[in-house]
Amino acid sequence: MSQLPPEVYQLIDAAIAEDQTFNDPTSQVLIPAEIIGVGMLRAKASGILAGMDVAGAVFHRVDQDLEVQALLAEGAALAPGSEIGTVTGSAGSILRAERIALNFLQRMSGIASDTNTYVRAVAGCGARIVDTRKTAPGHRYLDKYAVRMGGGHNHRMNLADGILIKDNHIEALRSQEVGLKEVIQRALAGASHTIKVEVEVETLEGVREAVDAGAHIIMLDNMAVDTMREAMQIVKGRAVVEASGGIDLETVRAVAETGVDLISIGGLTHSTRALDISLDLEFT
Amino acid sequence: MSQLPPEVYQLIDAAIAEDQTFNDPTSQVLIPAEIIGVGMLRAKASGILAGMDVAGAVFHRVDQDLEVQALLAEGAALAPGSEIGTVTGSAGSILRAERIALNFLQRMSGIASDTNTYVRAVAGCGARIVDTRKTAPGHRYLDKYAVRMGGGHNHRMNLADGILIKDNHIEALRSQEVGLKEVIQRALAGASHTIKVEVEVETLEGVREAVDAGAHIIMLDNMAVDTMREAMQIVKGRAVVEASGGIDLETVRAVAETGVDLISIGGLTHSTRALDISLDLEFT
């Protein structure tokens, strides 16, 4: 991830503007320009590292003379005390940039860590843990990258990545007296040749109809584990199967053991828990 | 909040770009342009509403002909089933915009709801629940607004809002052989006349020094409740006192009862939990 897309630099600039990084009276009044320090980024909890490059980009955006060094690879396991990286240079610049750098790093590492907990929970089953489009606005790229660092996989990056027929689409067409089968057939006929068609269903009847109509992917929405198992019997490998809705750490293994291919967890990105990481400034 | 600052419109545009809202094959292939629907935003959990205006702005940015109506005021209490607002118009437009609108609304209502839980936990004590600068990059304005909707107060909006001398600042000056007292005096002398000086201390000795040096605000960092109580005895009203660090719902009331003026909770914004809200599309 050493190269970041333009939108991430724009997000960093937005963060600098909203934090008024260059109008920081605390550093301005107290920290003489000549004080040079080393900031050590250190984990204070266990988890998975993600976002060190973004943190580095923040430091550079605030002061291009700061030197940033990563001490661990992206995706590395962290324990309390793990040394993640250093930033060396003007103490005033480091202090101005610290909070924004940590806000990125803690959020991204938090997502990676939570993802990894799910990934470990289903180890040995074939199921992939995947994310959703329930990301913080403006953070899609970073949130999804963090999921990958945690060992998860990405569902659609955005609307363009595939056809996903949800209950509201089905409802809209039902109001026109178009049934599920016809909906799926229209999608298959109209879709660009490079993308697949996924359908959200809530009942076994829906599973049957969707598979028969040729849907490439079936999303089992909020189904009980037993019903999922029956659904897998119906699908019998004719489609990829995704389990979705209300799955948490307590239930995820049972879901995975039904044989579904994918388990999507919205909470990975919509209910993030920042991983505790600190920056300790040291002087020599 | 019916008027939003330019940076929020930029964030909405960034969200539209990253979700490829205008390249949605699902709507494009399946939903005829003439289908008109009503989307009902409905709470699926209890909490506090925040962000309906932002959700409305998202719908308008995607299709200026959509009509958005709020059914509840910002800050209103929500129960499962509460009807929050409606969006009426092209079903295709509503479906394209739905996820982004919900991503804002669920995050903001989640922050308001969590804040409110803390506010209720300290009811009757004098302490204010305040936020921190640990917000999602690009979301500072929205996150802090949501805290207010939940009954909380805002700490510094950004670095420019006050002088806050943290451990790293103190460390930097100690490396120059400048002691805490001198640091505070320099801050008081150098600060603009419109802002105050806050100091983070970890020990009772620090509290004493800071108050004697004339700090306007003392932040008790990660102190045990008993130590906080002693600190209050030392301060004796000569400064505003903020408790910070590692306070959760179990401990917050005890902290409040020490008599501190402010309790800051980073988790309100760095570890948000989305409030479950759905959009149900209906046709007449």
Add this chain to the structure above:
Amino acid sequence: MSQLPPEVYQLIDAAIAEDQTFNDPTSQVLIPAEIIGVGMLRAKASGILAGMDVAGAVFHRVDQDLEVQALLAEGAALAPGSEIGTVTGSAGSILRAERIALNFLQRMSGIASDTNTYVRAVAGCGARIVDTRKTAPGHRYLDKYAVRMGGGHNHRMNLADGILIKDNHIEALRSQEVGLKEVIQRALAGASHTIKVEVEVETLEGVREAVDAGAHIIMLDNMAVDTMREAMQIVKGRAVVEASGGIDLETVRAVAETGVDLISIGGLTHSTRALDISLDLEFT
């Protein structure tokens, strides 16, 4: 297309900046503010209309009081003299905006018209005419929209829309001693579940390998028509087939008659021919 994505408004603003629309000495010196006129947009050649909404948005961006009315639907057939739409209001504003509005409208209608010529050339065959990513930078959305208005279909909107393994990818992996079959299998294993895998091949041997490896789509690159016909025998419906490279109006029907599913034409967007459309200002 009555709603345009934010990036199109940014492109319009860029066009206004580069044309210095608001620093137009000709209108400023000559056209009194009170002159009101009607500009009639009129085709001067045969073709297909695309882009009237964008032209309208240009006029509104220059002067929000201009009234724009479309007289024909997007995708409509145009003959010399066809009246496309009107813009009414300040003559100075219309004259300032005219060139930019026409630059969009002529380019988009040109693309739609050329596409339509290809679409008509293959009428009755099953093949779809599709575009490529060879669009003018910044015009992806508009160029691809115009292709649809001309009766064509869109290939990938962007890199994220599907896996397309081209010669350079194959070459890169061959340098690592990874063969075509293995490349395709890695792609199938690693791809997100919502997208398909397409492979570019130049020989019948390549076709065989690709189909056997399970590629969803085979792109026949620069193949002779006879060879394509053989390729279709090999594929036998096991994959979608796209013909690509060096196909023009003289050869396209023969290509279509081989039974390929898709024919991609880069020239639709990389070598556009503006459709001649004029704006005639009239006064009453």
Add this chain to the structure above:
Amino acid sequence: MSQLPPEVYQLIDAAIAEDQTFNDPTSQVLIPAEIIGVGMLRAKASGILAGMDVAGAVFHRVDQDLEVQALLAEGAALAPGSEIGTVTGSAGSILRAERIALNFLQRMSGIASDTNTYVRAVAGCGARIVDTRKTAPGHRYLDKYAVRMGGGHNHRMNLADGILIKDNHIEALRSQEVGLKEVIQRALAGASHTIKVEVEVETLEGVREAVDAGAHIIMLDNMAVDTMREAMQIVKGRAVVEASGGIDLETVRAVAETGVDLISIGGLTHSTRALDISLDLEFT
């Protein structure tokens, strides 16, 4: 052109956003980060080179560690097989950026090549081949630069560069009962002292009026070659003369031989033909 204006970097960023360069599953899944390659940009047709610096800027924007080297100067003649430049570094980065770099390079070289064909067609006559404001929105700077590389000259960069009284302006003032002579005199009186006044005329009568009124430049709009010759007799060196409208490669030499000073060709930029250039990735 080694330095590009800010608007070109913005256009490059827009191109990266619309192509989702940083969400490329093909490279992500298939190309290991450690593969290093050399991409050779090679002409596949004859023409004139323009845009290598822009292509280089694209590669750098996608990966600042890519090394770009130009092997030919801007404006150089190209033959099939000509080696234009190399880009060395991460194969994944080169592949992600390739299409956008080529989209710029092929369009710009196409414009330069077509311009050059016209320039050669009028060699020996005094006439300059000039462009128009009929450029792709957002590409004004690049399109006009390419015209210069092809040996052409630039007409107005934008509206601010001169007064050009066109038929619609004349029509607007005729509706106020202001005749051509008066229009020109108003323009001469009102114009800033640094710019000239050009008038579009369609008849010899118009030519006479315009020259007598003191117009600095006369544009002969859509005139027959014989009429142009008569027009030159009327003007007799009292004004610069531009021929415009419907001139193509077959007629341009005859037009030039009338002695006009400038021949403007809208098609150079509104109906571009991409020059075929490929990037061949090589491994050592």
Add this chain to the structure above:
Amino acid sequence: MSQLPPEVYQLIDAAIAEDQTFNDPTSQVLIPAEIIGVGMLRAKASGILAGMDVAGAVFHRVDQDLEVQALLAEGAALAPGSEIGTVTGSAGSILRAERIALNFLQRMSGIASDTNTYVRAVAGCGARIVDTRKTAPGHRYLDKYAVRMGGGHNHRMNLADGILIKDNHIEALRSQEVGLKEVIQRALAGASHTIKVEVEVETLEGVREAVDAGAHIIMLDNMAVDTMREAMQIVKGRAVVEASGGIDLETVRAVAETGVDLISIGGLTHSTRALDISLDLEFT
């Protein structure tokens, strides 16, 4: 000026960001949302009005429900107490936007007023008062518009508007052993046909050379009034003459009486004096 170019809206947004308009604790804490007021913009000094539309745009950008009404036309004469316009609506919104609106209005009216003082000082002479490119960065359009409102004329809007050969250009070419005459001839030969060539000279010898070489415009740089008079004798109407450098209100009439065509005054825009205008909030 009722329509503003996109760059002015961007400048307004930048002003809102830098003033943190939407984070105004004074209004937030003190002004209840329901208080409606009328703000009267009133001159407190004599001068010329410019910028009311920009002020209006600021109010609308902060709160689209504010109603703005201009009571005087742009360019109108102001005396202490003159009522310029009103803004009606939420008192909180008016107070948040007030300072930015006034910052624009006072600067622009200040420029218009100073310009007008110069224009009146040369009344009856033929000379035009013109501005320079010495404008506040980002304010070119507004500063030059204000000059026009004050009765002045605009010199080049930007570098593209004409060729102006200044001492540094002459020096650069002298270092290549190219003399003034040759410089001017190269400029005349190389210039686009729509722009003119102006030369800055400091001596009568320079005037002679420049006129003889065919320069369209001669700028007399920092010349004494007597020397200017001699220069006019040399030029004898063969070129437009501009006086420039160190001209102030005391000397401008004498300069104008030499018969020069243009007098440029950098101070109009580089040393602006804000016109005193207040906003008085009234309640009914």
Add this chain to the structure above:
Amino acid sequence: MSQLPPEVYQLIDAAIAEDQTFNDPTSQVLIPAEIIGVGMLRAKASGILAGMDVAGAVFHRVDQDLEVQALLAEGAALAPGSEIGTVTGSAGSILRAERIALNFLQRMSGIASDTNTYVRAVAGCGARIVDTRKTAPGHRYLDKYAVRMGGGHNHRMNLADGILIKDNHIEALRSQEVGLKEVIQRALAGASHTIKVEVEVETLEGVREAVDAGAHIIMLDNMAVDTMREAMQIVKGRAVVEASGGIDLETVRAVAETGVDLISIGGLTHSTRALDISLDLEFT
């Protein structure tokens, strides 16, 4: 100031766009690419230097190969002839960028110089010279930085920096029958704990009320010097006192001698006088 905030780079880009730096026919036609020169920035008047880093950033934005060297520190005293800095490289690039670089440098040094004149006028009194929010839109950061370089101090950077209750706020609340005392108390109660409350008063009665109500800062608006002296007797150190309104170089010392803490001068930024600085291009 060697690092500039993102908004300053945006302002530089806006300046480049409005000056059409990359469309400069004078340099393009006359200055061969190979001419290398040294531009010396030299003061032509006495004052204080501010903005050399911004000027340097302009040169780099136009041509990253230009080498910029500062010869004096920011805040240094300038006399006519003082050598400020050099820029070395392509003469064409230096000439294209010169005007914008000087526009920044002259404005900022002008503000620093004027500020310094005030600072020297009150030397020995305790009063600080402070600025206001009356800055050129888009220049807040630079204008306030220049004030500091001149020895002045900054008042609020923006609205968020403190509560300042002005006459219009008081008027708004009076319309609700809320008196001054109550207004101040509400402000004290509602303000964030990190900012102070300042009140603008025009009479001694107002002073008394404000101090008694506990305002942290009293702004004496447009008071006569004698009245100010009485006000100081009333305040007796219970609040910080700021004098504001109509103070100029003739009166500032008398105001300072009343013992006020702060004297704010709007004219420092709303009525700037550019300091005369030239760039002389030299060749070796």
